[in-house]
Amino acid sequence: MAIFRMHIPFLDEVKAKGLRQAGRAKADDIVTRVTAGLNPSDVRGLLRDDAPGRPNPRLTPHAEGFWLHMRPTYYHTLVDGLYPTFRLGWLATFFFVFEIITGVILMVYYTPSPNAAFENMLNLLGNVFLGSTLRDLHKLGAEAMVLVVALHMLRTFVTGSYKKPRQFTWATGIILLGVTLFLSFSGYLLPWDQLSLWAVTIGASMVEAFPPEVVGQTMNLIVRGGPEFNADGLLRFYLLHVVLLPFIGLIAFGVHYYKVIHHGHSLPPGSEKVGEDTAKRVPMDSRVYFMPKIITRELFYIVALMFLFLAAATFFYEAPLEVKADSLITPLHTTAPWYFLWLQGMLKLGDKVIWGVIVPTVLIGLLLVLPYFEVGPSRRYGDRRLGLSLAALSVAAIAVLSFMGTPWYGVSTSAEQEAVATLLPQTHPGPLREAEWEALQLGSFTASEYASAPNAEMAALLESFHEEVERVNDEARSEAEGVMVIEDWQTDLKKVTLRVIWTNLVDGSPGEYSQVVFLHRQAAYDRGGGS
């Protein structure tokens, strides 16, 4: 008696029908298994967009296969166009997957430690094949995802799609919005450069304001892992970024998408009677089948987006990297990431507790439960003047608050500092560092005499310096003058001193402010690169 018996049915087939016949049958079988129900002639018909047979074989993969069981077999023609969805939900999903794939590869080259993270960035950019492209793609995808998710929410509000029966879908969407924002925000810290440390420090500053004091302080300690961001804080943000938030995101996404399919995509507001929801009752002649039309389009979108983003990362975009994080040096003009600028703007309105904690918390809470108290039955634009006006007002408010979050609003730095920062900003390279190294002639140059500068490049620098230095003159100071001194310092190294001098009107005493920068021939700030 054999302990082990092996039987290969294919060999029996070959014996019975011959190799050619059996091989063909086997190939058909494999195709049917891989497509979860479509035999090769079904696939051919699908690609040719032939009329499906009856019963429609193209529905089988939705019933049999795992991936397609999540997708509806058909959509309503009314939601098939760009309007009303603008494909924003689909785009958000695309970017989520895109970020997971690029992110997992980036994780290979990353260590969440202040001693290694920044050096990992240098290694990624200088030693890893296509490492910089990968980083650009991940960063660009993150920015796009924040934008797309926010627009998706706005669209859902505008078309009234949050209304009954889709209230819970909306609530999970708000969770996904939060997950998206915090995914992006937690990722911001990981490169551990000056830009990331200070943007996140500012972004996280309202946590401390949470009342009462002991709660705020404790929360602050939990978030930062100490009084300020360091090894523990970086590790926490890393784990949030790669484990907790993606995990919450996946679960919330699962629920969100299940609900979307369960209720059907809401039709354009004008296409059904007030108070009715006919999304699930799609007449035969209004059906657009997933296969082949939608799947073809989605595959096309995927390829097009990948091409678009790769092209953008190649030709237009470079993820910024400043010098290594230093908790002792706060760069001038530091801001939170752009999608949290509105919060930074609100903080400038007054009390940190009210504007930094209470107002945002209340707003987010209201947003979460919006569909449960805003129960007007009509989704039509004409019936929702108040709601739509409020939405428009909110968008305007976010824009204004975001502007207020920038350094151009309500930040009192001295004019001489600002003048130097025009040429020598502390959050990005700026015109002086990006200027042609060879064009910086040795010598001392007065800003007001920019017309007689040795070359056009220096003239442009001195002119913009001069314009800003003019602002130093006020009721207390006069005769402000900018001076740029360029010295030969070392092999391939120049020292540039930017000095602003003025006369104090009160006692006639001179005042001075200066800043020094060293510029190396090969630093190449104009083409990005470097640290």
Added chain:
Amino acid sequence: MKWQIAAGLFLVLGLIVLTLGLALNEMPRMELFKASNDARTVEAGASLFENNCRSCHGPQGKGIEGVAPAINAADLYDGSRLAAIGWSGTTDNYVRNVIAAGRPVPSAGTNYPQRMPTWSQRYGGPLRDDQVDSLVAFIMNWEDRALAEGGGAAPPTVVEGAVGTDLAQPLPAGDPERGKQLAEGSLGCSGCHVLAEVGPAWMASGDQPGIGARAESRFAQDDYTGQASDAQQYLVESVVQTNAFIVSGYQPNIMPQNYGERLTAQDLADLIAYMNSLR
């Protein structure tokens, strides 16, 4: 749908071409990145040097006699300084180690009695590893020019007609102005007695008078162990016989003991005239 299939296939081709183009350009791009990163390391090092090192090692690292030796000098890069102290590694390594760990003991027999502080956070200093690396990159960038210029920390020269160590010998009339120049210049006195308090301060501060006034009474104090019998002899002794009497609170052997061989009688007289002017 047909156009989407066509455009999609076309874009797949585009993706392949784009990736290939990127890949072909990747090696030079990484080289450029490394070059620019090295350049920025030098820039960062230059700033760190200005903020932390310049006050002792002088502008452009030319050194301040008596305070800290020149770094921007040929002997550091041509191996002679390393040979003199028995360092068998490279200059790069030497510089990195001295910056990181400092010098716990002042270099004996040199004119630099101050200790080099430790700078690396690994040894309790303020600088991160990458900042030490930046400083090393900046300092090593002096190599070409330093070697081209030559020079460096020449060993203390033994002069013709040196004054020796006799306390009782008569000295010519001194010029305090020239003495001041000597103290601040090549002799390096001010490095320890004016700029830093490695040795007793010369200048008056608080209720303590200057060195000129203190010399008048010190030789008569009970704890005095030297041979001087007046103020001038006391000052001569403290320059040429440095271990004869150590002021309480200071250590022996810190001050170089070879000034008797480096000074002429006129130099010593000028120096003492300058010290006497500090009251």
